[in-house]
Amino acid sequence: MPSIPTLRAGLIAGLTGAGLLVAPQVAMAAPVLGPLVVPVGGTATITDPAANYPSTVAVQLSVAACPVKIALATTTGPWIPPVTAKTSTSVSFTVPTGPVAGANGAVKAYNACVYDTAAGNSVLQGSTTLYVGAPVTAGPASGPSGGGNQITVTAKADTPVFSGLTSVAAAFTAGACGATFGTANPANLVPATVTKQSGTAVGLTVPSGVVATGGGAPTPYTICLYDGAGATGALLTATPYGANVASVTPPAGSYLTSNAVSVSSPMPFLTGVPSPGALLVAGGSCPATYGTSGGNPAPIAITGSALRRIGANKLLLNIPPLTLTNNQPTPYQVCIYANAGTGALIASSTYTAALTATPTAVTPSAGPMSGGNTITVLGTDFPTEPGRITATLGGVPLTNIQPINDRAFTAQAPAHPVEDDVTLIVTTPMGTRTLVGAYSYLNMIRVSPNTAPSTAGNVDVMLQGSRFLSLPFGTGGTAARIYLVNGVYNGADVGDGSGARANGPVAECVDVLPLNDEELVCTLQLGRRLNAAGTGYFDPSTYTNNLDNDIVATAGSRLVTSNTGRFSRNDTGLPAWSPTSMIPPGVTVTAVLSPTRALLSKAATMSGAGLTLNIGGQPLRQLGNVVVTTTGSTTVSLNSGSFTKADIGRVFGNTTGIPNGTSILSIGAGGNTATISVPATASSTFTVNGVTATDGSSMITSSAFVGNDPPATAGVNTLGIPVGTMVIPSTGTATLSANAVGGGQGSLTLTRMVNGMLYAGAPVPDGSYHLTVVSNGANDAALSDPNYFQTDVTSNSTFTVAPF
Template identity: 90%
Template sequence: MPSIRTLRAGLIAGVTGAGLLVSPQVASAAPVLGPIVVPVGGTATITDPAANYPSTVAVQLGVAVCPAKIALATAAGPWIPMVTAKTSTSVSFTVPTGPVAGANGAVKAYNACVYDTAAGNSVLQGSTTLYVGSPVTAGPASGPSGGGNQIVVTAKPEAPVFSGVTSVAAAFTTGACAATFGTPSAANLVPANVSKQSGTAVGLTVPAGVVATAGGAPTPYTICLYDGAGATGALLTAAPYGANVASVNPAAGSYLTSNAVSVTASMPFLTGVPSPGALLVAGASCPATYGTTGSGPAPVAITGSALRRISATKLLLNIPPLTLTNNQPTPYQVCVYANAGTGALIASSSYTAALTATPTAVTPSAGPMSGGNIITVVGTDFPTEPGRITATLGGVPLTNIQPINDRAFTALAPAHPVEDDVTLIVTTPMGTRTLIGAYSYLNMIRVSPNTAPSTAGNVDVMIAGSRFLSLPFGTGGTSARIYLVSGVYNGVDAADGSGARANGPVAECTDVLPLNDEELVCTLQLGRRLNAAGTGYFDPSTYTSNLDNDVVATAGSRLVTSNAGRFSRNDVGLPVWSPMNMIPSGVTVTAVLSPTRALLSKPATMSGGGLTLNIGGQPLRQFGNVLVTTAGSTTVGLSSGSFTKADVGRVFGNTIGIPNGTSILSIGAGGSTAIISAPATAGTTFTISGVTATDGSGMITSAAFVGNEMPATIGANTLGIPAGTTLNSVNPSAGTATMSANAVGGGQGSLTLTRLVSGMLYAGAPVPDGSYHLTIVSNGANDAVLTDQDYFQTDVTSNSTFTVAPF
């Protein structure tokens, strides 16, 4: 009967495949149990090279120390699992229902006891610790001797072992995982940069103490992961890892193409090996000797010029195109032998054949030339481990690359000159892929506020962008300008020869004040729109358009058609009438859809073609000798009557002292005054000097009369003329004027006169409600894009939108 052996607590499992892969030194030293973590229903194997198990064995699982003889199985434990396989040195069994894992698949320790029989006179053969839980995997599962490489330990989605854990600590060991983390020291090989990425993933840097021993097979280690780095941090789970004698660089590549790699080691593993052999083995460990046959997929031999010995520590290989398993990244073992005949294994490492990461789109597809905005690159087969993706956009590296999953990553776009359709190049360990026309760099601006009603008067707008201090902002000529445009600004002369621009501004943001190179403020006046040529404000008081025998209308419809295409944007908001009574009274043009189509504010009352429609040219309101103005003032008054809310936005025409096209911005309390958009050029109160009045006479004389003083009312004076007397007539050539009353006493001096004037209010010409874009142009002259080689204008984006709306 074999002697009783206490099996080493078995977290020394194989690195590849289901079997064990241990160094000869470890295999002869103590028995092992694997895999490292076993789920309920999974198979565990106890292997003891020094044992000699009898033909009949039994296994008992429980939480108590193994008794000398096997105990009676119960539902609450201990449990007697089914033995599925046995040799003289190994026993395999299925973990039964009863033992349970910890929270979220974390491991829970049980004692596994091996007996020579299940009978009452059984004898304990040995024992070990079995960890029940949800297995985790390390990726990659092996690495170079001396560590320093990055790996990610990943749990299954249904068992997020790291969820609810604030921090994760890790240690590498060639022995058993301790139940708690303990005190960090060089002996327990604590890795650097352990970071919890999610409930199912932890990233870490392999410590320098993880080294390979002599021999071709990887030296097995166990990664022990704990709940926190404190001494009492409990064991969460564990994963196998192997330290290779040699390392392959790069360690992965596209399965579709040939890839050159180097196999290097810190020790001279090729000393005395002038003609090494090399095999690629998928899904299994390296054979002990060179051979291209086996139970699994046939190894791939690398021969001829694809294998080159460079030195005793370096071998170059040209990896051929490989096959994938289930169209997923597939690990291969790179196996190096003393020769390509019967040579022994002298080194091995891992290489992954994978789909090369392929970008398919960038979102958003455009951004500012200043960069710094977050973009998302979507595609396929992106690495999810940090640091394994690099990329350039328009030849400039992306920064802060953050993997989301294997289909997307985010990054910060770099600064780049304005350019459309630049190329994205993505590089991963599996290769490089290019996406042409991936992204455009725009000369963008951002406006705030981005909406206002046309009745708001002057609106101060903040604009964020770039290069503002270098722009010569002004009011004319080749100065830089800020235009409000419907769509994309086009300053080229229209083809009709009208002098208008192909798509000119509807308004201008003036009084530009750059605060710095990236911010300015300007004032937008929405109550007055520019004319079609963009050279000044549109004046509805002088505008008429008569569409004689040109219009098609349908009764009940607001849409009218001009056969000759005579509608223009100047028609918007203006009153219309028809001598044919085709429309009701009080109708205006709501919108001009095209030169041939327009919308009216009310539907037509008759149908037909060849109809006449007159636009503009009619005042909406007239004031008879009641307007009061002051030269230089923007306030006007009424001596009788009142302004109304409907007058806001309307413009004056044919009114003495008020320039044509001047609009009413607001109405004062009670309606007796109004604020206008431009100051009056003359006042209704003025003075005539050198006046002589004669007692009892209704005539006065003065050389200062010019003929425009009538009608006027005389104010208080020292000439004996009753206040309120009016001038009936003026003869400037004779220097005389007649009055409505005679002077009493007479005298000489000056007279203060008040000349109330008549006025006409026409339809307003505000910027129509709608969505526009603010556009900065470096040169506001017509055809500047054709004549100025340095011309540029900002791009139309969602950030440049400005909406004119009632609220």
């Protein structure tokens, strides 16, 4: 494969081995062809400053060497393309159908031969190499002297030149591209790393040897790209690149606003230039001398305070708002002159006016302070090439930025202390934009499982979060706690003397066991809700709420209203009645919607205002003299009758041996026994010593009998008293319900009949709550503890109490 010619200032040929393509008897200077790579149907121009082409010329394309005389054209070659323009030193033509590119648009070499057809003898005038393939572009197409900048070489989507390749090699050359990567060429400057980004793009760093040699225009180089870095790697394609004497920083900015840039160089290009001039030129190259006339559009002058010479190596410019071409990023040449009169061009570089990427939102808008979660940044005009976007969130860089399209990219949020409304700063080659209040870092937890019925009793819950090992979890005082809260926890004391919190917990997750700093397990108790102070369980057996002359009701509606806002969350689940028959029997409060509104389990039977509604204070079931208890046991039994499924969750009150507020957790087989939430404090079975019984008598004696003791039943004994006999005490004696048989003296075991009272249960009502970790569970801790914190309410902290 012949070497590829280099397009450069003055169109000086840099063809390696081109003479081998010319017939031996013809000797002439090699012309130059441009552009470097031409597609089928594209226009190519052969330029030879030393030529004097006749008025009529013909061009022949061939895979073989150029013959002395023009050959007959065929469909398989050679081909005679149409000439579209001609001067004495140049010939332009359209590449016809016939010559083909390589795979995926890679270049393929053809010989372009120019003949004199006017004299009729078709004398060969000159030849060069034509590369047919998919043109690629370097972005940016020029850069600072000394390299070090990143560029991307891009092909069109329909010609993925780099598709299917495991690696791509590149070389910058001031000469000609070799046919293979291993072609000997001391002018080649090889980048350290070439990264294949996709089938249509590769990224690379310009080598340090790519330097400007002086003068105002960029020094031309060619980027040669090969299939792999081995010696035999074939030439894929090529594109021009220029090394500027000076560089513009930043190299791009919004076309809508003025932007300050610096024009600097490692060379003292402003030495002896006390008052330089500057022009911006769109759609062309810099004029050789300063001038604002000519061109379309005309050059834009930068004058006055918008141009400031800092030293021999640097100039500051204020770029004015600019115009885009077809609403696309538009390159402008920044042209620096010896003066603003007739000064010569001393340096130039490129500045791109563009639609600067503008972030408009981050989704999700909040996340954990540990970071690592994926966020999506929404906005406009984002670059889609990898590596062209950088960003910070709250001053910390985003990682793993992945463009989706020009309206969105994804990234991983960095770790950051808890803070609301941090700022996002997005930077692209086109400039920097800021989005204030873009994202909040939360002290988050994740709950699993996140739902259970209140009848489930104790539920073990796993929490994932942070800083767990540093928290002093406990059961009181200033210990850290885990609360189930309806909304956002607020531990402030309401100040009414009751100890109630502004929005306290409805339940607590206890027996906390941290597994590590990010995980713990605790046991959530749903069968009992906490009181308003959060210091203990709510006891429905001692609670009443009498709303005298305060209720507005409508017949047929379950909604009732309190004129003075006297409904309480403690009313939920409790029985309600009215002395005015406003509601039917057996009504309970289903839900308290607000201090002024509540829902009943049944609709009101009458309408009116100023009605009375009494809540709580009445037992739902009375177990008369049948409850049997044992000190320290959580099992109770009935001497007669049975517990029912409806009793689960109900609460004992005014029952000897069972603390007020103790709830029934489950019912045993047959309903004779029940499991209670706290152990009994007294036994209903006891022993009376020194008892004397007489055969056939219903009277027994003992100094241990007390007149006000309740009746009891006799257990197994040696006194001749039948088991189960009712014993009714009086002072010193007791009356039996059945006569003794045989009689005797000794001890008698009795089981006292306890009168049980069951009130409405007080489980956590069905609904959606949030588990919240607080570093200090005391009232007003947020005000008194400078190190206080609590986890935030998020979708991950939700815990739902539901029937199933």
